[in-house]
Amino acid sequence: MERVKYTGQLMNIEDVGMETVTKLIQHSQEAKKQAYCPYSKFRVGAALLTADNYLFTGCNVENACYNLGVCAERNAISKAVSEGFCAFKAIAIASDMSDQFISPCGGCRQFMREFGSSWDVYLSKPDGTYRKMTVNQLLPLSFGPEDLAMKKVPDMANAC
Ligand code: THU
Secondary structure (H helix, E strand, C coil), rough: CCCHHHHHCCCCCCCCCHHHHHHHHHHHHHHHHHCECCCCCCCCCEEEEEEECCCEEEEEEEECCCCCCCCHHHHHHHHHHCCCCCEEEEEEEEECCCCCCCCCHHHHHHHHCCCCCCEEEECCCCCCCCCEEEEEHHCEEEEEEEEHHCCCCEEEEEEE
């Protein structure tokens, strides 16, 4: 199928150098402004760079049924995947916490890991400072799609 339109933005990028990181963080801060978080009042934004330099952003979207809320990182990743991009170089995350770097929740770490362990995650503060980590550092000894291929019971009867 031919892809005709992406909502992701094509970036003119050679490698993920400091300039790119700064841009990614700025985009995550912009995305944070769209956060729908009337319950937690905790705004989060994410900016995801695909392997072919498309940028997808996301914010957290909460719900009156609390457990249905979605994190910013998962939104950005889902936007990219739904448009045919599943190889990623980096994601930047922004929040309003000035005293510590925003750290992705466990669910988002696993969601990132689905698409590889060796790509970069930039945890940022509102002043633009950041801490760089890999998905593997955030989620060591992880379980991923490759593990599913390892061992399966051939014809397992349902337990109930
Ligand atoms: N949240 C994110 O969007 N990303 C994170 O990395 C941490 C938490 C959101 C979920 C919820 O809407 C709010 O922040 C408070 O937990």
